[in-house]
Amino acid sequence: MEKLLDIENLRVTFPTRQGEFEAVRGISFNLGRERLGIVGESGSGKSMTGRAILRLIRPPGRVEADRLEMEGRDLLGMSEREMQRVRGEQISMVMQDPKFSLNPVMRVGEQIIEIYRFHTGASKRDAYAKAIEMLQAVSINDPERVMRAYPHEMSGGMGQRIMIAMMLVTEPKVLIADEPTSALDVSVQTQVLSIIDRLVRQRGMGLIFISHDLNLVASFCDRVLIMYAGRIVETCAADQLHQARHPYTRGLLNSLPRLDAPQPRLEALKRDPAWTLAPSVSGRI
Amino acid sequence: MSSLEIQDLSVWFGHDENRVDAVKGASFAVPSGASFGLVGESGSGKSTILRAIVGLIPTWSGQIRVDGAPLGKKRPRSFFKDVQMVFQDPYASLHPRHTVDQVLGETLKLHGFKDVDTRIAKLLEDVGLGQPFRFRYPHQLSGGQRQRVAIARALAPEPSVLLLDEPTSALDVSVQAEVLNLLSDLRESRALTYLMVSHNLAVVAHMCDETAVMKDGEIVEVMGVEDMRAMTPAHPYTRHLLDSSLGYKPSDAQSA
Amino acid sequence: MTDLASQTQKTGLRAWLMTDTPTSRRQARLAAIYHGWLTFRGNPLAMVGLGILLFLVFVAAFAPVLAPHDPLAQDLAGRLQPLGSPGHILGTDSLGRDILSRLIYGSRITLYIVTLVALIAPIAGLLVGTVAGYIGGFIDTVLMRITDIFLAFPRLVLALAFVAALGAGIDNAILAISLTAWPPYARIARAETLTIRGSDYISAVRLQGAGPFRIITRHIWPLCISSLIVRVTLDMAGVILAAAGLGFLGLGAQPPSPEWGAMISEGRKFILDFWWVAAMPGLAIFTVSLAFNLLGDGLRDVLDPKSGSS
Numbered sequence: 001m002e003k004l005l006d007i008e009n010l011r012v013t014f015p016t017r018q019g020e021f022e023a024v025r026g027i028s029f030n031l032g033r034e035r036l037g038i039v040g041e042s043g044s045g046k047s048m049t050g051r052a053i054l055r056l057i058r059p060p061g062r063v064e065a066d067r068l069e070m071e072g073r074d075l076l077g078m079s080e081r082e083m084q085r086v087r088g089e090q091i092s093m094v095m096q097d098p099k100f101s102l103n104p105v106m107r108v109g110e111q112i113i114e115i116y117r118f119h120t121g122a123s124k125r126d127a128y129a130k131a132i133e134m135l136q137a138v139s140i141n142d143p144e145r146v147m148r149a150y151p152h153e154m155s156g157g158m159g160q161r162i163m164i165a166m167m168l169v170t171e172p173k174v175l176i177a178d179e180p181t182s183a184l185d186v187s188v189q190t191q192v193l194s195i196i197d198r199l200v201r202q203r204g205m206g207l208i209f210i211s212h213d214l215n216l217v218a219s220f221c222d223r224v225l226i227m228y229a230g231r232i233v234e235t236c237a238a239d240q241l242h243q244a245r246h247p248y249t250r251g252l253l254n255s256l257p258r259l260d261a262p263q264p265r266l267e268a269l270k271r272d273p274a275w276t277l278a279p280s281v282s283g284r285i
Numbered sequence: 286m287s288s289l290e291i292q293d294l295s296v297w298f299g300h301d302e303n304r305v306d307a308v309k310g311a312s313f314a315v316p317s318g319a320s321f322g323l324v325g326e327s328g329s330g331k332s333t334i335l336r337a338i339v340g341l342i343p344t345w346s347g348q349i350r351v352d353g354a355p356l357g358k359k360r361p362r363s364f365f366k367d368v369q370m371v372f373q374d375p376y377a378s379l380h381p382r383h384t385v386d387q388v389l390g391e392t393l394k395l396h397g398f399k400d401v402d403t404r405i406a407k408l409l410e411d412v413g414l415g416q417p418f419r420f421r422y423p424h425q426l427s428g429g430q431r432q433r434v435a436i437a438r439a440l441a442p443e444p445s446v447l448l449l450d451e452p453t454s455a456l457d458v459s460v461q462a463e464v465l466n467l468l469s470d471l472r473e474s475r476a477l478t479y480l481m482v483s484h485n486l487a488v489v490a491h492m493c494d495e496t497a498v499m500k501d502g503e504i505v506e507v508m509g510v511e512d513m514r515a516m517t518p519a520h521p522y523t524r525h526l527l528d529s530s531l532g533y534k535p536s537d538a539q540s541a
Numbered sequence: 542m543t544d545l546a547s548q549t550q551k552t553g554l555r556a557w558l559m560t561d562t563p564t565s566r567r568q569a570r571l572a573a574i575y576h577g578w579l580t581f582r583g584n585p586l587a588m589v590g591l592g593i594l595l596f597l598v599f600v601a602a603f604a605p606v607l608a609p610h611d612p613l614a615q616d617l618a619g620r621l622q623p624l625g626s627p628g629h630i631l632g633t634d635s636l637g638r639d640i641l642s643r644l645i646y647g648s649r650i651t652l653y654i655v656t657l658v659a660l661i662a663p664i665a666g667l668l669v670g671t672v673a674g675y676i677g678g679f680i681d682t683v684l685m686r687i688t689d690i691f692l693a694f695p696r697l698v699l700a701l702a703f704v705a706a707l708g709a710g711i712d713n714a715i716l717a718i719s720l721t722a723w724p725p726y727a728r729i730a731r732a733e734t735l736t737i738r739g740s741d742y743i744s745a746v747r748l749q750g751a752g753p754f755r756i757i758t759r760h761i762w763p764l765c766i767s768s769l770i771v772r773v774t775l776d777m778a779g780v781i782l783a784a785a786g787l788g789f790l791g792l793g794a795q796p797p798s799p800e801w802g803a804m805i806s807e808g809r810k811f812i813l814d815f816w817w818v819a820a821m822p823g824l825a826i827f828t829v830s831l832a833f834n835l836l837g838d839g840l841r842d843v844l845d846p847k848s849g850s851s
Contacts, residue, residue, distance in 0.1 A: 017579065041457040041458070041459065041460075042428075042457055156327075185326035185327055185484065186326070186484070186526065186529040186530055187326065187525060187526070187529045189529065190529050190533065193533050194533075197533075212457065212458070214458070215531075215532040216532055216533055218532070219532035219533040219534065220532075220533040251459060252458055252459060255458050255459045255461070255462035256458055256462075256487065257462075257465065257487040257488055257490065257491035258487055259486060259487045259490050259513065259514055259516075259527075259530065259531075260514065262490070262491070262510075262514060263491075264469075265466055265469065266462035266465055266466055266491070267462065268459070268462050268463050268466060269459035269462065336744075339748055340747075341744050341747065341748075362750035365748055365749060365750045369748060370745075370748055372741040372744070372745060373741075374741060377740055377741040377742065378741035378742050378744075378745050379742055379745075380742045380746075380760060380764075381742075381764070382763045382764060384566070384569050386566060386569075391746070391749070391751075391759070392746075392749045395749045395750055395751055395755075396749065396750070416564075417562045417564075418562075420563040420564065420565060420566060420568065420569035421561070421562070421563065421569070422569070422573065425561050435745070438745065438749075441749075442749070
């Protein structure tokens with residue numbers, strides 16, 4: 001399989017008053033042209049992993065890895081300037097809430113055009129055409145009107161589509177989506193997911209889909225990494241997720257209430273300290 | 286007799302041209318000891334109904350009856366001994382500078398209880414926290430622990446009706462299971478009546494006997510839990526919600 | 542995991558204070574204070590500010606012991622002595638009074654002004670601001686327009702008018718400064734109240750039947766006070782300067798009282814030939830003002846509920 005991202009022994013560390021806190025503790029995985037899901041509860045280190053790849057961890061936090069490569073290029077050794085090029089051109093990121101990712105005082109169109117021109121140096125006219133094309137690609141029917149609108153005039157679902165358009169306009173090879181639909185209503189969720197799905201397939205991109213929602217990841221991704229306390233405890237094919245072996249994954253699955261199978265009590269997850277101590281499972285294939 | 290009865294309830298914000306109608310003529314009844322769900326997407330007005338019932342939103346019309354007695358514009362203190370509410374976000378519903386002890390102590394004193402110390406200890410046991418948590422500040426608690434404190438606070442006046450506003454939507458699934466189990470146990474041991482708002486149909490199906498589906502401020506359908514599990518709704522919007530809740534289907538990509 | 546390990550190493554009082562599982566009201570409160578202190582201690586400049594202010598309090602408390610001379614004793618034969626002259630390290634003023642002794646006694650006046658203003662202005666502002674913010678409507682409009690009227694005047698000019706009306710003197714100067722200092726606090730308190738008012742924890746306590754008085758005093762004040770304290774310490778430099786300004790204009794402390802502003806005013810006549818007479822009290826004002834600013838910066842890190850503990 002063609003490798004886009006190759007990550008070995010990634011660590012994210014924050015100093016605290018009580019000593020060093022390791023949010024991500026030595027995980028390894030790679031990403032091809034596939035949809036890779038990372039699931040876990042809050043504090044499992046899944047979001048930190050996404051940020052660490054783009055080197056978005058602010059000091060005093062530290063990112064270390066034996067290998068952090070994008071198509072063979074070492075990301076950790078890059079200067080901040082080179083890294084700015086990588087963000088957007090090679091790897092893009094969509095966050096949970098579009099409200100915090102879009103500039104509130106700039107029109108939507110200007111923001112997309114600016115990003116496109118920064119990375120490609122295209123003319124204004126080309127950038128405009130490209131932005132329209134991109135908005136159409138995320139199923140926005142009246143792109144001209146949306147281009148002129150300010151972010152606050154858009155609903156949550158529209159905002160997230162605009163974010164996706166903006167992140168994909170530079171045609172990156174990898175998209176990191178961190179809970180891209182958690183702030184959206186279920187019906188809008190499906191629309192946004194199908195847009196991501198279609199674009200990732202069409203363009204042959206690699207997708208890292210970070211989520212707490214096991215059912216969603218199982219139905220949306222190709223392969224899944226399950227994270228617990230900063231480590232990967234299990235990896236499996238997404239359609240095999242419901243047959244997962246690790247007691248943690250099983251516990252998570254069983255703790256979900258189900259429409260089709262009523263149960264008088266939900267199964268509470270019993271955490272085993274051994275899970276924290278066990279070495280990370282490799283997500284490299 | 287119905288414990289909680291809502292008839293033709295309308296709630297609005299602002300006035301004149303800025304008026305927004307959040308709830309339009311909603312009616313439903315929750316029998317004593319039952320558990321009733323309100324589902325819908327954001328902006329459907331489901332939480333607004335709860336806030337109108339407890340008097341946090343004064344601009345409403347229609348009838349709200351608790352144990353047969355209609356409510357006026359003002360809520361007397363005796364009302365809050367009967368009806369309590371648990372908020373959605375346990376990170377926002379606890380005062381950041383008050384310890385668990387202060388939160389529960391103040392609530393008990395406001396309701397005129399004398400044996401505050403023993404009651405705090407009992408409440409903490411009841412919600413599965415226990416003594417070690419009594420003198421902690423909210424920032425020393427996890428999300429699930431905070432929500433347990435919020436539940437203990439709502440239980441302090443010994444109410445008969447508990448309004449639950451998305452009590453687990455801010456929590457991880459494993460913690461959600463614990464909190465939902467706790468709520469089920471409490472309902473059984475204290476014979477509580479629940480009115481629960483949620484966007485998660487599986488959670489509502491697990492907790493409630495009957496559910497009202499809301500869209501744009503109106504109740505489009507009231508359905509029993511069996512209909513929900515059998516996926517046999519009467520209204521197309523409910524069908525759409527049920528389908529969406531099952532997860533992602535690759536066929537969606539082609540249709541978009 | 543790591544914090545468990547390090548906690549077992551700590552012993553005695555520190556462990557008791559660092560615990561995440563306090564067992565009594567007192568321990569919970571002390572632990573919270575101790576955590577704040579740890580944050581504060583991590584800011585060296587704030588520690589410098591605190592050190593200077595503690596030194597000021599010490600000097601004021603032991604002024605009779607520390608001062609080499611009587612601050613009011615005149616010695617016309619030894620007037621305008623330079624820095625470092627025998628017996629008068631900081632020299633003497635135009636009436637031969639020892640400048641060091643006057644500065645030491647003057648610290649008492651400075652502290653008196655600072656303490657009183659720091660008590661009156663923020664409390665008045667807190668009352669007005671929280672009531673206006675929580676109750677809203679007509680009361681809010683009236684209270685805020687009054688605040689605006691006070692804000693519209695230049696501070697020193699308004700203080701001058703008050704002192705002129707009430708008569709010159711240190712107590713009237715304090716009153717005048719307080720009257721001009723409260724409106725910004727009212728604005729801050731109101732803004733904070735507006736955000737706190739809509740929060741779930743206020744709704745929750747309303748659902749317990751709590752009235753506005755209890756909500757304002759028990760729930761809103763504790764959250765407003767921290768930002769007011771920060772603002773007060775940052776404003777203290779201005780208050781000291783305003784007091785000095787009034788003293789300088791002859792409207793504050795009256796001669797022969799060793800108030801620092803009044804001392805500058807007296808030294809003004811000789812500033813070209815005998816600069817230290819005005820410069821020494823100026824340096825004292827500068828140091829104390831700076832100390833308050835540094836302290837305020839450190840307190841902001843500790844007290845700000847938004848950036849703080851969580």
